Amino acid sequence: MSSPKTTIKEIASSLGLSIATVSRALNDSCEIHPETRRRVLAKAQELRYKPNIQARNLLKRRNNMIGIVVPEFITFFFPEIIIGIQEVVNKQGYQALICQSNESSSLERKNVEMLEDSMVEGLIVSVTKDSQNIDLYERLIQERTPIVFVNRVLPQLQADQIVIDDRKWAFKMVEHLIKCGYKQIAHLAGNPDLSVSKERLQGYLDALATYNIPIQEQFIMHVGVQQDRAKSGIDYLMVLKEKPDAIFAVNDPIAIGCILELRKRGLNVPKDIAVAGFSESPIGKIMELTSVSQPTFEIGRIAAERLLKQIENYNTLKETIVLDAKLNIRNSTLPQSKRGH
Amino acid sequence: MSSPKTTIKEIASSLGLSIATVSRALNDSCEIHPETRRRVLAKAQELRYKPNIQARNLLKRRNNMIGIVVPEFITFFFPEIIIGIQEVVNKQGYQALICQSNESSSLERKNVEMLEDSMVEGLIVSVTKDSQNIDLYERLIQERTPIVFVNRVLPQLQADQIVIDDRKWAFKMVEHLIKCGYKQIAHLAGNPDLSVSKERLQGYLDALATYNIPIQEQFIMHVGVQQDRAKSGIDYLMVLKEKPDAIFAVNDPIAIGCILELRKRGLNVPKDIAVAGFSESPIGKIMELTSVSQPTFEIGRIAAERLLKQIENYNTLKETIVLDAKLNIRNSTLPQSKRGH
DNA sequence: TTGTAGGCGTTATCAA
DNA sequence: TTGATAACGCCTACAA
DSSP states (O other): OOSOOOOHHHHHHHHTOOHHHHHHHHTTOSSSOHHHHHHHHHHHHHTTOOOOHHHHHHHHTOOOEEEEEESOOSSSHHHHHHHHHHHHHHHTTOEEEEEEOTTOHHHHHHHHHHHHHTTOSOEEEOOOTTOOOHHHHHHHHHTTOOEEEESSOOTTSSSEEEEEOHHHHHHHHHHHHHHTTOOSEEEEEOOTTSHHHHHHHHHHHHHHHHTTOOOOGGGEEEOOSSGGGHHHHHHHHTTSSSOOSEEEESSHHHHHHHHHHHHHTTOOTTTTOEEEOSSOOHHHHHTTOBEEEOOHHHHHHHHHHHHHHHHHOSOSOOOEEEEOOEEEOOGGGOOGGGSOO | OOSOOOOHHHHHHHHTOOHHHHHHHHTTOSSSOHHHHHHHHHHHHHTTOOOOHHHHHHHHTOOOEEEEEESOOSSSHHHHHHHHHHHHHHHTTOEEEEEEOTTOHHHHHHHHHHHHHTTOSEEEEOOOTTOOOHHHHHHHHHTTOOEEEESSOOTTSSSEEEEEOHHHHHHHHHHHHHHTTOOSEEEEEOOTTSHHHHHHHHHHHHHHHHTTOOOOGGGEEEOOSSGGGHHHHHHHHTTSSSOOSEEEESSHHHHHHHHHHHHHTTOOTTTTOEEEOSSOOHHHHHTTOBEEEOOHHHHHHHHHHHHHHHHHOSOSOOOEEEEOOEEEOOGGGOOGGGSOO
């Protein structure tokens, strides 16, 4: 790091050898005398030699770095994905540069460009809530940059995408609410351009249709994905003449925001109204929130594996990999019959 | 990334110039004809030229990378510190390699060594719960590696350390409990080798002494810092003949673990027993947990600034910077008189 | 104002 | 088995 580094050149001169020989000894090539290898290794240790990977990288035209761009890493979700990624790539000698776009598409763009400048060998991306940078990713793909999208994806792109079946699990969630006896089910949806928002909304609509429940437009509102956006949803729903008896929120933060906001108004979940989330969070768990848990670590691991595969050989078929999830039923969606009304 | 990169050499030949001239144009040196600069820049754009920073780094013997090692980044605390760090270093053209040791000192060591191999220019570290790698950090400091410790520090080292006054704020917390009328205050301490554990325990002892409350050894137990470690503390405290009426936990996760564990036993916080945490977490806030909030982003920013200063000139005086914090009183430590007994 | 040439620390291809 | 040498892409004296 800071202290002047010793190079193979110094080892060579202090041993009266050529740098080529030293290099060979260090890379334990077979074409070297065992005795000289021993001397070189000893000297290297003595001089605390550390190879300069920058030089090596320059020569090999790589740097063993990948970039990760996520909307945020304050809550558990993306951190867990990142850990899954690191597990895989570190083992292969890769380091990850991790950026968060703070849900801003312009910062997302800056991050990607920074990572390009750093010459990372590939990218794993989860896009921001407004999905504004399609042109950027189209360029990267056209330039044959290895790239994998996770969770928040851009289905229109020809790229590896790692997701769960949001539509199916949203369906199951709403189906669960219906079977619990709820009839007026509202949906607080996420940002309309976000893949997961669209899918989950679709799942909600599917379920209502399947169970012959008329769709009520006024029960659907796009609020966003961040907890502080829940208030506007509650504000809206709670002044409808006909109020919902259950809310399916696009994710746990919104669901939690709802519960807190309802609490402020003296309303109890699930006594007065049921609430369901998505992408189970630790807070939600503590609050007894029914939710869908995603295999976060696995998402990360598989994304990393796909990316390494692309780096090795870009000409592999790009695919959307759909992982399994799980519906976890808790108190926030107690069946009507058990709510003690 | 993947597609063959264009180099200054190609720009030079396609323009009939020497690479030196091209280089000068690109780095807008003053000693160049405005017209040739224009031509070069145009050509560079046309050929989508991107400088190879590896080559540049090799030449300048730096790589504009720093390393960050934290015990975990699943909860909000370290992520916020990391964001603070990135804010500062990104602005200066640095990238951060972020590693988490998962509270394992051997992984911490591996991480640091990986970062050394990556030739980062400096490190920002928060050590794992058992603080086992002092020898490692002594070596780094002896080799004059720029390094800054945050939050979980090693006071015995001659290095920049960014902290809050854990002892003082623990004192204030316990003082608050005393003033609320609590008399049997237990402390669930963190791992005994951890700087923050020691300081907070000391603050607890200080407060009892100041208010002439006899210290009861059986009210102090080292449980650790992770939520699942709280159970053992409650198990222990709840079988004492004389039970505590308040618990000061080393941090929010332990406090939250306590509340959940107490809840399981049908005990209510604060009705039956008060609980206080430390390093305010979002979950704690929702659970109305009294806690001390730390200026996480600021910790990160200041750590980054100190590190950059060290990188610029290692011979600056190393110091311990103590930032301010805040005691946030909530329902979990309601005054005895208001608990409605 | 521009070109030539040397070097950053390695690896790899030749000869020796 | 070893040594000289040419890259890798860029910057920067120095010379022209």
